[in-house]
Amino acid sequence: MTETSRGLPERPLSPHLQVWRWHITMACSILHRASLFALYVGVLLLAGWALSLASGPDHYACYTGLLGSLIGKLLLFGITVAVFYNVGYIVRQSFWDLGKGFAPKTADMTGLAVIAFAIVAAAVTWIIAAATGAI
Amino acid sequence: MSTSNSPFRTPLSRARGLGAAHHGVSHFISERISGLALVPLFIWGAFAGIRLAGADFDTVAAWVAIPLNAVLLSLLFVALLVHLKNAIQLVIEDYVEAFAPKAALVIGNLFVCILAGAVGIVSILKIAFTGAL
Numbered sequence: 401m402t403e404t405s406r407g408l409p410e411r412p413l414s415p416h417l418q419v420w421r422w423h424i425t426m427a428c429s430i431l432h433r434a435s436l437f438a439l440y441v442g443v444l445l446l447a448g449w450a451l452s453l454a455s456g457p458d459h460y461a462c463y464t465g466l467l468g469s470l471i472g473k474l475l476l477f478g479i480t481v482a483v484f485y486n487v488g489y490i491v492r493q494s495f496w497d498l499g500k501g502f503a504p505k506t507a508d509m510t511g512l513a514v515i516a517f518a519i520v521a522a523a524v525t526w527i528i529a530a531a532t533g534a535i
Numbered sequence: 536m537s538t539s540n541s542p543f544r545t546p547l548s549r550a551r552g553l554g555a556a557h558h559g560v561s562h563f564i565s566e567r568i569s570g571l572a573l574v575p576l577f578i579w580g581a582f583a584g585i586r587l588a589g590a591d592f593d594t595v596a597a598w599v600a601i602p603l604n605a606v607l608l609s610l611l612f613v614a615l616l617v618h619l620k621n622a623i624q625l626v627i628e629d630y631v632e633a634f635a636p637k638a639a640l641v642i643g644n645l646f647v648c649i650l651a652g653a654v655g656i657v658s659i660l661k662i663a664f665t666g667a668l
Contacts, residue, residue: 436622443615444647447655450608453599454658457592480584483577490570497567525581534588 428511438482484521488514569618605663612655620648
């Protein structure tokens with residue numbers, strides 16, 4: 401950096417992550433990256449599910465037994481939140497791609513809406529699943 | 536690169552050839568379009584998950600063997616893995632600076648995504664073509 405800015409004064413570094421106040425848009429962006437890793441785990445679990453199903457009833461029972469354990473259910477609930485968070489986030493990002501929704505107040509509001517949607521939709525999904533006897 | 540420290544070279548000439556790989560736009564577009572495809576697929580997947588979570592092997596295998604379900608499940612794998620391959624690669628490129636670990640992680644990410652897709656789709660097609668075991 402110093403080499404290319406020869407003749408110019410040293411440029412200041414951008415402020416470190418820790419000196420920023422948390423705001424919604426920033427939390428949304430970080431949550432989005434975190435949710436992508438949750439989806440990564442989710443797609444690997446889905447591939448394992450398909451493989452166990454193709455391998456016969458014994459393998460399938462063993463695999464769904466693992467997913468149905470308490471840890472498995474917690475993991476699956478986290479992945480459900482990540483799935484709905486991504487649905488909301490993609491819709492929000494598509495409006496950005498159209499050039500809309502960049503005003504700070506709007507971006508804060510849509511960010512909050514996406515987080516709320518993710519939590520509510522995941523909870524509703526699991527309540528319906530519990531009510532129909534799936535879990 | 537031995538001449539790059541020459542005082543006669545301008546900053547522009549040093550930057551030439553070190554810039555973008557000209558793949559940025561296609562990466563961006565494939566991320567957005569796979570994302571758009573994922574919205575309906577995710578919602579369908581949530582309904583399918585509710586329906587299949589408590590079902591036994593025969594019910595689930597019969598459900599997967601229905602052509603529409605097999606197609607949508609396969610498309611879910613394709614759209615999700617294209618989306619995740621691009622998204623995780625972006626995270627790696629953002630945070631890993633050294634060339635060798637970055638290349639290893641980007642290639643590893645690609646391999647994992649292709650492996651997951653192959654495993655998922657071949658398994659679904661096997662059930663779809665041979666029916667419930």
